[in-house]
Amino acid sequence: MANGWAGDGAVQEQIDSTVEDGIRRARSQLREGEGLMHCEECGEAIPAARRAAVKGVRLCLRCQQEQDRAEARFSGYNRRGSKDSQLR
Template sequence: MPDEIDRAQEINEQLLGDAIAAQQRAMPRGESLVECEDCGEEIPEARRMAMPGCRKCIDCQTLHEHWRAL
């Protein structure tokens, strides 16, 4: 018979799985842009390969995430 700690662990694992799934759904998909939609600079091929569907260079993405968090 599971005790409270086992049940808490099950809930924690479910919440973590849900959070990971939500993050994956929020990730861009499709073909990456070759040029950043904000500054027009070329997006390096390594970034386009690592982050399919990216639309911003790393500098603009960092700024976007920083200002969104505020």
């Protein structure tokens, strides 16, 4: 069946590629090793419970929330290239 310019399975390839990119990005943000006693951004003490719960923690909860909000603004790359996504 003719799909125009896209080959057979092109949509699934785009989905797979988007999922793989998301997994790669998430894995790159994982920390390892010993966490810090004080936040590297503001210098506030990081509670022992947070250090025990989050491996390799480097930020206090407040700074981590700020960083998470900033990263949430990054919406990723829309591989479908719809006009709506290009207008953002």
